[in-house]
Amino acid sequence: MKHNIILTKKSKSVIGTVHLTGSKSECNRALIIEALSGGKVKVENISDAADTVTLLQVLSHKSKVESQEKNDSGLETQDLRLVNIGPAGTAMRFLTAYFTLQDEEVILTGSARMKQxxxxxxxxxxxxxxxGIDYVENEGFPPIKLKGSLVQLSNKVSIKGNVSSQYITALLLIAARLPxxxxxxxxxxxTSRPYVEMTLTMLQSAGIQHSWTGNVISIPNQDFAETSLHVEPDWSAASYWYAIAALADDAELFLPGLTPYSLQGDSVITEIMANFGITSQFKDGGVYLTKEVKPLARKIFDLKSCPDLAQTIIVVCAALGHEASFTGLETLKIKETDRIKALQNELAKIGVKLIEKGQVYKLDCSKKQIPERIFVDTYEDHRMAMAFAPLALLIHEVEIEDADVVEKSYPAFWKDLEKVGIAPPNPPR
Incomplete structure (x- = not known):
């Protein structure tokens, strides 16, 4: 059953230490690599994000197997293994490729939104x-039936680069196991080049060599090396703390475990938030965030390489009344929800418009208002919940619909907010 959470913050100062979960992006790649390596690769610091937990269960053969005529989803499985990954988009893409190499026949399905x-x-x-892959319901969409035991017909394939880097990563992850x-x-x-670079770097750490010339990435058939892959804390999760710092009057936050040499493209948040007066100082095994008031000089943000930061940055700009422009948002409409439409709907509640003009999006803050209270719909999207939560520093009460949606990537988010004083107005005793 869905439940909402109401956030309020009495003081406009934010001080504290926040221990972030492991990166979902890194961990999901590492788990597939571990599974394909036949035990040679081990993963350390596994994320507790719901998407990662789901993927781990599937790879450990702990997912639900249906044998009756029809299962809960109404799919006829005929004694096939049914893998239901719910809303886990990364798991859907990675497992689609992974199961083509397994010696079993499965039906891979997900939530209602995943089927769209x-x-x-x-x-x-x-x-x-x-x-061998067949569509079970609608052409081009999950659920899909995978026959496994791929017999390779070709080693060359072309794929569009501007739709989703996860398609490319899914193929790269299985490449070394192809004959x-x-x-x-x-x-x-x-689009999202850093995510492809992350995949290749992690594969290289596991002994898989590649070449990347122009628009061609080549990975020959080869064995994995015995090694451990250590998953860094999640820079995507860190971005919400940068947003909180940006909206606070003053901030002193420490995020342990983060380094300036991250594989994660979202670490670019340090550069983006410098525009809002947030200084990132790496020392003591983490990063310290401090705030100084400064005018916003940068008016155009290209988020092509870090689309998961889009909601966070757009909400911060809107809240501060900065009429910035944004590019590189092409993939946002096929995420957990249509994130463009969701942003437009929710920003309208503070009088701000996000206007689409071709490939450019611009904020119109001319009628911005800060109400006493706001209700934020989340559209079953974890990033909508977390991107709008920092508004509690400006708005007396922020009610977030379906608070549990954050479990997808950052289960401890609400508890971590409480540690810095962003909490329900009357927390239960």
């Missing part, structure tokens, strides 16, 4: 390689 998120580009690429390896041609401009 396209997967055809990845399925087409895997079919070119020789995978003839993989030559992946990326068509057009590559």
């Amino acid at each position: 998120r396209p997967i055809g580009i990845l399925v087409d690429a895997l079919r070119e390689l020789g995978a 003839f390896g993989l030559e992946l041609h990326i068509e057009g401009e590559l």
